[in-house]
Amino acid sequence: MSVSTKAAPAADQEMLISGCAAIAQALRLSDIDVVTAYPIRPYDTVMQAVAKLISNGEMDAEYIVAASEHDQFEIVKHASAVGARVFCGSSGVGWMYAMEAIAVTPALRLPMVALVGNRALDDPGAFGCEHNDALCVRDLGWMLTWVDTAQEALDTALIAYRVAEDRRIFLPCAIGADGAFLTHSEVLVKVPNKEKVDQFLPKYDRGDKMLHPDNPITIAPQVNEDWVMEIRKQNDEAMRRARGVIQEAYRDFHKIFGRQGGNPFVESYMAEDADVILFGQGTLSLPVKVGVRKLREQGHKVGFVRLRWLRPFPTPEVQETLSRAKAVGVIDRDYSFGSPNHGAVLYNEVRSALYDLPKRPHVISFVCGLGGREVTLDSVTEMSEILLKVAKTGKVEQPNYWIGVRG
Amino acid sequence: MTGSIEVVYRGIFQKTLGQRITRGIVLAAVKEGRVGISFGRYGDSPERNGIPAKSFAVVADNEEDLQTYLSRYEPTDNDVTVAVDDTLCKGVESWAWYGLQPINKLTRSGGVVLTTSMQSPEELLEDCHRKDTEWSLAVLKGIASFSGLWVYKDDHTDVRVLGAIARLAPHVVKLESVEAAIRDEWNDELKVTSARKAYERVEARKVRPDEGNPERPYEFQLPKWWEMKEGLVIPGIPVQQDVEGWEGGYRPGRNPTFKKFATRTMRPVVDFEICTKCTLCWLQCPDSCFDVTPTGHYDANMEACCGCGVCEAVCPVENCITMVNESAFGDNASQFEMYEKDKDTYKSWLKGKIEDKATTDRTHGFQLRGKYEEEVQEIIREVTK
Numbered sequence: 001m002s003v004s005t006k007a008a009p010a011a012d013q014e015m016l017i018s019g020c021a022a023i024a025q026a027l028r029l030s031d032i033d034v035v036t037a038y039p040i041r042p043y044d045t046v047m048q049a050v051a052k053l054i055s056n057g058e059m060d061a062e063y064i065v066a067a068s069e070h071d072q073f074e075i076v077k078h079a080s081a082v083g084a085r086v087f088c089g090s091s092g093v094g095w096m097y098a099m100e101a102i103a104v105t106p107a108l109r110l111p112m113v114a115l116v117g118n119r120a121l122d123d124p125g126a127f128g129c130e131h132n133d134a135l136c137v138r139d140l141g142w143m144l145t146w147v148d149t150a151q152e153a154l155d156t157a158l159i160a161y162r163v164a165e166d167r168r169i170f171l172p173c174a175i176g177a178d179g180a181f182l183t184h185s186e187v188l189v190k191v192p193n194k195e196k197v198d199q200f201l202p203k204y205d206r207g208d209k210m211l212h213p214d215n216p217i218t219i220a221p222q223v224n225e226d227w228v229m230e231i232r233k234q235n236d237e238a239m240r241r242a243r244g245v246i247q248e249a250y251r252d253f254h255k256i257f258g259r260q261g262g263n264p265f266v267e268s269y270m271a272e273d274a275d276v277i278l279f280g281q282g283t284l285s286l287p288v289k290v291g292v293r294k295l296r297e298q299g300h301k302v303g304f305v306r307l308r309w310l311r312p313f314p315t316p317e318v319q320e321t322l323s324r325a326k327a328v329g330v331i332d333r334d335y336s337f338g339s340p341n342h343g344a345v346l347y348n349e350v351r352s353a354l355y356d357l358p359k360r361p362h363v364i365s366f367v368c369g370l371g372g373r374e375v376t377l378d379s380v381t382e383m384s385e386i387l388l389k390v391a392k393t394g395k396v397e398q399p400n401y402w403i404g405v406r407g
Numbered sequence: 408m409t410g411s412i413e414v415v416y417r418g419i420f421q422k423t424l425g426q427r428i429t430r431g432i433v434l435a436a437v438k439e440g441r442v443g444i445s446f447g448r449y450g451d452s453p454e455r456n457g458i459p460a461k462s463f464a465v466v467a468d469n470e471e472d473l474q475t476y477l478s479r480y481e482p483t484d485n486d487v488t489v490a491v492d493d494t495l496c497k498g499v500e501s502w503a504w505y506g507l508q509p510i511n512k513l514t515r516s517g518g519v520v521l522t523t524s525m526q527s528p529e530e531l532l533e534d535c536h537r538k539d540t541e542w543s544l545a546v547l548k549g550i551a552s553f554s555g556l557w558v559y560k561d562d563h564t565d566v567r568v569l570g571a572i573a574r575l576a577p578h579v580v581k582l583e584s585v586e587a588a589i590r591d592e593w594n595d596e597l598k599v600t601s602a603r604k605a606y607e608r609v610e611a612r613k614v615r616p617d618e619g620n621p622e623r624p625y626e627f628q629l630p631k632w633w634e635m636k637e638g639l640v641i642p643g644i645p646v647q648q649d650v651e652g653w654e655g656g657y658r659p660g661r662n663p664t665f666k667k668f669a670t671r672t673m674r675p676v677v678d679f680e681i682c683t684k685c686t687l688c689w690l691q692c693p694d695s696c697f698d699v700t701p702t703g704h705y706d707a708n709m710e711a712c713c714g715c716g717v718c719e720a721v722c723p724v725e726n727c728i729t730m731v732n733e734s735a736f737g738d739n740a741s742q743f744e745m746y747e748k749d750k751d752t753y754k755s756w757l758k759g760k761i762e763d764k765a766t767t768d769r770t771h772g773f774q775l776r777g778k779y780e781e782e783v784q785e786i787i788r789e790v791t792k
Contacts, residue, residue, distance in 0.1 A: 225480075
């Protein structure tokens, strides 16, 4: 399909749009070639927003309505192999349904960018936010990042293309966006002009890996046990390189757009001198920061660290920001049933990252906000008080708390 | 003490046969108070049409010795290597072992290669690659026990091989325990007789290191992780190559390391005199194995042909292409070159190949319904005589 597109606005604009619409703006600015759609809440608003941009003539991309989530990912996977810049996404069980296609993407080194509008895994048929859906790609070779505002969603989508399509990387990247709280809430978002984006984001060049009649290659042949370890090792090396490429991308982004100047991997909020630190990812950062400010007013040295990239995991930053505290509470909007200490996923990642430090804080697991339950100021206070007590006594009464569960 | 048996078979057609032999070894070993495992060489290949595949049996005096083998794909020091199709003596090749593996490669020094064949040991030795140490070649007289897709041909080849193994490697299993295992498993005295007859009749011949096919089998090195192209990308094969020694003609590019002739049980022979150059064989060949000659004929390249028989099936000219048992050939030379050099010699060579019913009357069983039932009875009568 080819449509004539309207000239893009020359200047930056400020628009009142949802997180999903902000992602759609980033897709317009990135000149994506192929986008697939299959509806599932809360991701579906991004495909609706993209459809609207295309029908309004503001964007030109192949918009393919797939027969299922699995088909969606297969379509973009193959489109990426022939050199198209692609976008895809899903939520909850839809993301899980596509898992076969999702799982093989890293080995093929196809740099697709995907949005996971985070949603509880059915049953029950819950639409609320939970991170377990996206976390299922944690160990598959996908890069994985979480955003906390619509602005960050837009910026991160641009950065994700830049990093994923870097020849040193060529790995898929999933952006986790909290269902409802981010996907469906409209806030003011700065939408940059196309010229700046072009300066930041080069064209996707697949080089000699592009499937094209002029470049006869086979992609994904049958391999047996004598090849798999080598392929995994290549993916591992790419993931290790991603750390440096992400830093480069944020540096350039800050230069061009004037935003995203801090540490790309973690946001440290009042944590430098904190006795106790809350740690988490996604939109819960907003009430937690408010809670931290209130507790600070009351004289408690509480801080917050937000994880922005889970894969590659920023071990040095996590070690550096958390090691100074006496107690760290990891707030998880996910759970890992039967895991060590019956903790959740981030909790176990953080504890693992801190293990080799000569002096390490106590780490508590807070399971909170599952299935879209609100993380309130009261929750923040409750968690902080538990941590302050641990910091004061040096004793951990229990390693794990379910915050806000009835009972 | 540990003993191991390797059974090399043709995927699909002999899968059950291979499994029954290795299971039989373990069942017999158990009769002697020993322990054992029977397993297939894991991979995709055993399910593929005619691709060489393997089953193994390992027996040991105790669990500890046995467990040393439990996470192996292939034991590398087999007391007996069984080839249930004698054309496998030319070498073993599949996706799971790179290059051409000589049939005696995993046979231990002093071990035995046992094959069912109508050929003499001397004829078979022309196919078997040389080995650094001394080994033995044993021939159990009989035709290859092929079946159609997933169909098992119960012609006593399994128990005959078991009987022969008891004779060749009594430290692995003894005849009495093989007989006891057959009674237990199949409850058939005729099968016990077959095993005993095979035990009596099998003959082994010592092979010196200077005997056998002197060719070095082709092989290649697996790349290191940083040598491989990232993203599971394999460069395409160049489309065209000139044919060395030919003025004109055409040879399609072929992957030099992809499965080749060891998958073949039969090969096409072409009567160039009556060929109409209709191109059907060339177009239909799934492995692009035909070279186009300067005269516009189609020369089946024996380095590439896997012997599937599609060319014979599609050829519209009667008797122009005939599939002939691979055991009737000693090399992979070009038929067209032989024809060009001396047409009369070629004609008599061709006649000899296609008129010998012993070498052409062989199928994988999907062409003639009911053929096996007759054949099985005939073979049983023969081997239990």
